[in-house]
Amino acid sequence: MSAVQQANILGGRSLREAWRTPEALAPTLFIPVFFLIVNFGQAGKIFPSDSTGFLHGQTYAAFQLPISLLLAASFGTAALFLVEDIEGGYFDKLRAAPVSRSALVLGRLLAEFVKSAAITTVLVIVALPFGVSIASGPVGFVLLVLLTSLWAVVFSGFMQLIALKTRSAAATNSGGLVFFPLLFLTPNFVPRDMLTRPMEIAATLNPVTYVMEAMRWLVLQDLAWEPLARGFGVVAVLGVLMVALNVRVIRDYD
Amino acid sequence: MNEAQDRYHRSATADAGGTAGEYGLSAGATTVSDMELAVEAERLVKQYRSRAETVDAVRGVDLKVGIGEVFGFLGPNGAGKSTTVRMLTTLLSITSGTARVAGIDVSADPDGARRRIGVALQEAGLDPRQTGRELLVLQARLFGSSAAHAERRAGELLELVDLVEARDRRIKGYSGGMKRRLDLASALVHEPEVLFLDEPTTGLDPASRLTVWDELRRINARGTTIFLTTQYLEEADQLCDRLAIIDGGLIVREGTPQQLKAELRQRRGLDTDPTLDEVFLDATGRTRERAAGEVQEVSA
Numbered sequence: 099m100s101a102v103q104q105a106n107i108l109g110g111r112s113l114r115e116a117w118r119t120p121e122a123l124a125p126t127l128f129i130p131v132f133f134l135i136v137n138f139g140q141a142g143k144i145f146p147s148d149s150t151g152f153l154h155g156q157t158y159a160a161f162q163l164p165i166s167l168l169l170a171a172s173f174g175t176a177a178l179f180l181v182e183d184i185e186g187g188y189f190d191k192l193r194a195a196p197v198s199r200s201a202l203v204l205g206r207l208l209a210e211f212v213k214s215a216a217i218t219t220v221l222v223i224v225a226l227p228f229g230v231s232i233a234s235g236p237v238g239f240v241l242l243v244l245l246t247s248l249w250a251v252v253f254s255g256f257m258q259l260i261a262l263k264t265r266s267a268a269a270t271n272s273g274g275l276v277f278f279p280l281l282f283l284t285p286n287f288v289p290r291d292m293l294t295r296p297m298e299i300a301a302t303l304n305p306v307t308y309v310m311e312a313m314r315w316l317v318l319q320d321l322a323w324e325p326l327a328r329g330f331g332v333v334a335v336l337g338v339l340m341v342a343l344n345v346r347v348i349r350d351y352d
Numbered sequence: 353m354n355e356a357q358d359r360y361h362r363s364a365t366a367d368a369g370g371t372a373g374e375y376g377l378s379a380g381a382t383t384v385s386d387m388e389l390a391v392e393a394e395r396l397v398k399q400y401r402s403r404a405e406t407v408d409a410v411r412g413v414d415l416k417v418g419i420g421e422v423f424g425f426l427g428p429n430g431a432g433k434s435t436t437v438r439m440l441t442t443l444l445s446i447t448s449g450t451a452r453v454a455g456i457d458v459s460a461d462p463d464g465a466r467r468r469i470g471v472a473l474q475e476a477g478l479d480p481r482q483t484g485r486e487l488l489v490l491q492a493r494l495f496g497s498s499a500a501h502a503e504r505r506a507g508e509l510l511e512l513v514d515l516v517e518a519r520d521r522r523i524k525g526y527s528g529g530m531k532r533r534l535d536l537a538s539a540l541v542h543e544p545e546v547l548f549l550d551e552p553t554t555g556l557d558p559a560s561r562l563t564v565w566d567e568l569r570r571i572n573a574r575g576t577t578i579f580l581t582t583q584y585l586e587e588a589d590q591l592c593d594r595l596a597i598i599d600g601g602l603i604v605r606e607g608t609p610q611q612l613k614a615e616l617r618q619r620r621g622l623d624t625d626p627t628l629d630e631v632f633l634d635a636t637g638r639t640r641e642r643a644a645g646e647v648q649e650v651s652a
Contacts (some may be wrong), residue, residue: 099496111482118522120482132554186476191538194471195494196463277553352444 101225108192109212115179116213122169126173126217130166131224136163144197147229152289154318157229165286168306169240170217171250171283176210177274181208181267193351203258204345209253214250222314230317234314237352238316241326248333251307253277254338262347280306305332306352330333359550376619377462379404390546390577391417391440396449398435398601409435411601412449417594419545420538422568422578424588424595428636433581434474434602437550440579441471444449454545470539470547470576472553474529480524484515484534487523488541495542502541511642529560536567553587585628605635 116123138159145158153161183189211256222239224231232239260273283300284307290298303309312329315322361467398410417423427433438444440451451458454468479487485506485575492502501509510516513533518526526534532552539547549568553561560582568591572578582588588595596607605612613625616634620626626634 099494104494107490111479111486111490113479114486114625115479181477187473187475188479189477190443190473191471191477191491193443194466195491196466196468196496197494251353318388 101119101201104197104201105204105208107182107347108197108201109208110208112176112179112209113212115181116175116209119175119179122175126170126175127220130170130221132157132168133169134162134221134225134228137165137287145161147268152292154233156231156233156318159225159228160230161314162286163225163230163317164227164310165281165284167221167246168249168310170221171246171272172253172277173216176206176213176254177261177270179257180206180261181265181270184261184265185267199348199351200276201346204341204349206258207254207341207344210250210254211247214247215243217242218246232317233314233319234321238321241321242313242316245309245313245329248330248337252333252336252340255337255344259340259347261345262344262351270310278302283307286310286312305336308332309347353395356629362388388419389416389455390419390421391415391423391437391451391579393440393451394449396436396439396451397447398432398439398444399447401507408601410439413598413601415603417577417579419577420575421593422572422580422591424583424594425581425590425598426583426632427598428582428589429583431506431636432597433598434550436598437473437579437581439546441548442466443471458541465582467542468545470542470544472532472535472539472548472552473550474499476537478523478537481522483522484510484522484526484530485519487534490540491538492541495521497541504584506539509540512540512570513537514563527560529556529563532556532560532564533567536564536571540571540576544576546579547571549578549580551581551583553582553584555600561587597632599636605631648649 142158145153146163147153147157150158154167162299178214180189183278185193189202222230222242232242234241256277257274258272262269264270264273281295285293285301285306290301290311293301308328310329312325315325315329318322353613393415396410396413396415397408398405400409413435413436425433425436435444439446440453442458443466446459453465455464456468458465481645482490483571485557486505488506488509489499491503492505494501503549506519507516509518513536514536515537515604520531523531523534527537536549539549552568553564556564565587568578568580578587578591580591593608594606594608595612596603607615609628609631610625612631615630616626616631617624632638
């Protein structure tokens with residue numbers, strides 16, 4: 099059996115685990131929707147769609163949707179389940195099987211990709227009543243789901259690294275918080291050129307900015323090569339890095 | 353080495369004209385030298401290194417377990433039992449020495465070794481969100497079974513461990529005994545040649561313990577070698593063909609339960625055979641009072 103087949107089997111188990119823990123899944127949906135509604139409610143009047151150029155004729159909720167999607171993709175429940183496996187001894191049972199070490203970490207990342215794709219779809223549907231549409235059409239929608247799900251893999255890979263290194267739920271939870279400032283050092287309320295200079299510099303240096311801008315482009319405008327290349331480039335580089343680090347850590351895991 | 357161990361080693365060397373290790377293996381009629389080996393470890397060492405210190409968890413263990421044996425591996429908390437088992441089952445890297453399981457070098461070919469061994473470690477390692485059937489099917493798939501074969505094998509094993517009725521219940525609802533039996537079943541999905549069990553009955557009530565013993569006897573009767581660590585000496589006495597006692601990372605006794613009792617009886621000039629508890633206390637240099645009052649940190 100190939101490593102890919104093994105990762106598929108383990109991914110299926112992780113999806114079952116997520117499905118059977120709705121209490122862990124609920125915040126992943128609720129909090130992003132909450133932020134979408136609150137941010138739209140607070141700033142919707144400041145940025146009316148007919149006189150705000152950067153909205154391209156849509157409501158401010160469309161501008162906010164990528165932040166909610168990124169937030170949803172940046173919950174680290176998969177890594178916490180991994181810590182549970184480690185603490186409960188099930189991870190050792192898996193390690194004692196002739197399973198590719200890479201499959202042990204890739205299975206969860208694969209599940210995270212699928213889970214994120216489903217959650218992204220749900221969130222886009224939830225956003226529709228707020229005047230949001232995907233301006234780049236069906237292809238743009240698919241790319242939006244793909245980009246968000248790849249980001250979920252990057253973030254889960256980061257969390258999984260902490261889990262494998264520390265084997266502690268508390269440390270994994272805290273480690274995830276380190277990533278959160280990066281989500282907010284972005285042009286999350288207005289476009290980058292409207293930020294104060296220090297904030298603009300910080301946002302420009304932050305790779306998450308390019309993922310957010312690519313997602314925003316897909317929601318507000320037609321398909322365009324440059325912003326998408328930057329967004330997908332960031333997730334590709336970080337994704338490869340996270341997977342490589344995960345595989346390295348699991349191979350040395352004692 | 354404590355006083356009792358030292359006395360044993362000096363006596364053994366003088367009586368047998370050889371090393372303590374040789375004495376342990378050749379003290380009675382049963383030896384492993386002629387057997388085909390299921391487990392073989394030579395000078396097995398595990399060191400944990402940190403910036404502050406180096407801890408020697410296992411300090412040169414030699415083991416030979418014949419095919420078809422039930423081998424007991426005993427020792428006090430922190431003696432190196434679990435560390436040794438984790439090295440033999442590929443879960444822990446070996447600092448030095450060699451280990452072969454079912455003829456496979458566990459360091460050189462860990463996947464080869466994993467295909468031939470079954471492992472059930474301390475604290476039944478199960479996924480509480482899966483059902484018993486799902487867990488066994490998943491485990492069988494990971495060992496390369498097709499989906500249909502995995503389903504069939506899961507059914508057989510659920511029957512073997514008497515969990516057919518609970519097959520579609522989530523594991524988190526299982527009792528301690530049911531979890532242990534399922535853990536045992538999950539270690540058998542691929543019909544391993546050697547089954548490693550790390551304290552399989554710890555925390556079980558007496559009835560559940562007896563059920564697990566029956567399972568182990570049945571599994572062994574089918575030809576599976578069993579390598580068992582336990583803190584229950586009665587368990588070792590009931591189940592094991594041979595056993596070794598480890599203390600401070602070294603093997604301090606090895607032989608059949610009867611050999612070990614006879615040796616202590618002879619050495620102390622007793623009228624009747626001592627119990628395995630007394631052999632254990634003698635081997636590890638503990639007294640009943642000290643063992644009862646001791647609080648030890650488990651480091652293995």
